Amino acid sequence: MDCVKTTAHFKGTFCQQFLLFIIWLSSFQDVVALQTPPEPIHLSPTSELASPPSSGLFQPIEISPAVIPHYPFPGEPLSPMYPSFPTTYDPVLTGRCPVNFSAVSSIMDKTASDCSQPLAALVGNVICCPQFSSLLRIFQGYYSTNSDKLVLQSAVAKDCFKDIISILASRGSNSSIPTICSVKSSNLTGGSCPVKDVITFEKTVNTSKLLEACSTIDPLKECCRPICQPAIMEAALQISVTQSPINENKYAFGEPNRIDALNDCKGVVYSWLSKKLSLDAANTAFRILSACKVNKVCPLDFKQPSEVIKACRNVAAPSPSCCSSLNTYIAGLQKQMLITNRQAIICATVFGSMLQKAGVMTNVYELCDVDLKDFSLQAYGQQGCLLRSLPSDVIFDNSTGFSFTCDLSDNIAAPWPSSSSFSSLSLCAPEMSLPALPTSETLGHSGCRRGGLEFLVPIFSFFVFSTLLYREI
Known part of the structure; x- marks a missing residue:
C-alpha cells in the first residue's frame, strides 16, 4: 500500500x-506534486563566463552570470512575485578597488549562490552570513598578498566593499547582505587592533602553532573539543595587548574597548590565516568555525x-x-x-x-x-x-x-x-x-x-x- x-x-x-519543495515567500500556495525529483546540478564557477567591463584598474572578473530559473507555469503571465535575475553581467564598480577579483571568483560565486535574492533572509543565519563573512576574511588576506599589511585602509575598504556587494548583486545575490548580516566595510580595516602588519604579527604570535591548529579542522570535533578556536583566541589576545606609544591610553576609558580590540584582532588573525591557506581550505575552515558559533544560539x-x-x-x-x-x-x-x-x-x-x-x-x-x-x-x-x-x-x-x-x-x-x-x-x-x-x-x-x-x-x-x-x- x-x-x-x-x-x-x-x-x-x-x-x-x-523531499523537494519550492517556497512562495508570501503565500506558500499553489503546490503541484510530482514524483521523483531530479538530481541537482552543481554549476562550475568557471562555466558560462560573461564578458566583464573593458575598463578598470584590475584584470577581468571571471564570475558566472546568474541563470534565470525556468518559470513553472510557462502558459501563464510571469508572476510579479517571481524573482527577476540579470541576463547580462553588469556590476556597477567604483573602479577604485585595485584587486583582481577573478582570483577569488570561486568564493564569490559560492557566496552569491548562498546569498541569493529570494533566500538570503531565510538562510542568512546559517548559510548566507557565514559564507559572506568567510568571503570578506579571504578577500582581506588576498588583498594584502603582495604587501606586509593584514588589513585595508578605511577609504580602500569602503570602495572594495561596494564592489564586492555590486558583483554579488549582479550574480543574483541579495543586495541587502550587509544589513542582513550586520557587516560593514570597517570589518576589513582591523579596527582598533594594534597589530596590522605581517612582520609584527609573526614576531608576536606562535604562527607555527596557529597554522597547525587551523590548517585542517575536523568538523565533527571542533565545536565540542576545539583546537583551532583557542589557537585563534590566543593569537588575538597576544596581538591585542601589543601597544604602540600612540595606543598606550587607548583603553583608559573602560573595558569594552578591550573587547572591541580583541574582536578586531581576531579578524586580523583570520586575515593572516587567509594568506597561508588555499582559498578552499580557508573557506572550509572559516565555515566550520562559524557553524560552531551559530549552533550555540537559537x-x-x-x-x-x-x-x-x-x-x-x-x-x-x-x-x-x-x-x-x-x-x-x-x-x-x-x-x-x-x-x-x-x-x-x-x-x-x-x-x-x-x-x-x-x-x-x-x-x-x-x-x-x-x-x-x-x-x-x-x-x-x-x-x-x-x-x-x-x-x-x-x-x-x-x-x-x-x-x-x-x-x-x-x-x-x-x-x-x-x-x-x-x-x-x-x-x-x-x-x-x-x-x-x-x-x-x-x-x-x-x-x-x-x-x-x-x-x-x-x-x-x-x-x-x-x-x-x-x-x-
Whole structure:
C-alpha cells in the first residue's frame, strides 16, 4: 500500500528519502506534486563566463552570470512575485578597488549562490552570513598578498566593499547582505587592533602553532573539543595587548574597548590565516568555525507567549485550547527562518523554559505532538525542514532553481527542558541527552516503499534528505 495518500500524512514519515519543495515567500500556495525529483546540478564557477567591463584598474572578473530559473507555469503571465535575475553581467564598480577579483571568483560565486535574492533572509543565519563573512576574511588576506599589511585602509575598504556587494548583486545575490548580516566595510580595516602588519604579527604570535591548529579542522570535533578556536583566541589576545606609544591610553576609558580590540584582532588573525591557506581550505575552515558559533544560539525571536501560558498553565492532559494556542504561536515562529537541527533543540529548550517560568509545568510538547522541525520554516501544511548543523551551501540548478539540503529527523519530539538549569544544556556527546528514536508505531507501516515527492511552488526549491539527526550530532 502506498504510504503517501495525502500531504498531511507526510509529516514525520521516516520512509521518504527525498523531499523537494519550492517556497512562495508570501503565500506558500499553489503546490503541484510530482514524483521523483531530479538530481541537482552543481554549476562550475568557471562555466558560462560573461564578458566583464573593458575598463578598470584590475584584470577581468571571471564570475558566472546568474541563470534565470525556468518559470513553472510557462502558459501563464510571469508572476510579479517571481524573482527577476540579470541576463547580462553588469556590476556597477567604483573602479577604485585595485584587486583582481577573478582570483577569488570561486568564493564569490559560492557566496552569491548562498546569498541569493529570494533566500538570503531565510538562510542568512546559517548559510548566507557565514559564507559572506568567510568571503570578506579571504578577500582581506588576498588583498594584502603582495604587501606586509593584514588589513585595508578605511577609504580602500569602503570602495572594495561596494564592489564586492555590486558583483554579488549582479550574480543574483541579495543586495541587502550587509544589513542582513550586520557587516560593514570597517570589518576589513582591523579596527582598533594594534597589530596590522605581517612582520609584527609573526614576531608576536606562535604562527607555527596557529597554522597547525587551523590548517585542517575536523568538523565533527571542533565545536565540542576545539583546537583551532583557542589557537585563534590566543593569537588575538597576544596581538591585542601589543601597544604602540600612540595606543598606550587607548583603553583608559573602560573595558569594552578591550573587547572591541580583541574582536578586531581576531579578524586580523583570520586575515593572516587567509594568506597561508588555499582559498578552499580557508573557506572550509572559516565555515566550520562559524557553524560552531551559530549552533550555540537559537536565532528565533520569541515574543511573550501570553495566550499559550493562559491556556496551558493548569493542563495535565491533552487540551484542545492549549494545543490550539501553542500551535498558533509556533506557526508564527515558523515564518521567521530556516534553522539547523542543533538550533532547533536549543530553541525548543528556550521556549519551554519560558513557559516553565510562567507556570506551565506539564510537557505540552508531548501533549500537543510538537516536533523539532516545527520550529523551522514550513511549507504547505506541515512540511518542515531542519538544516544540517554542518556547513552547507545553496545550489542553483537551472531546472529546479535554488536548492539546499535539509536534515529531516522524522518524529523527533521537541525536548521539554528538565528541572535542571538551562545553562547545563550541552550539545556535545557524551554529555548530551538526545530525544528518543522514533518507535515502530510512529514510523507507520513497516512495509512502506521509499518514494520521492517533489513540490513545486514559484521562487525557489530545496531538496530534503531524510537522515537521522543523531548520526550527525
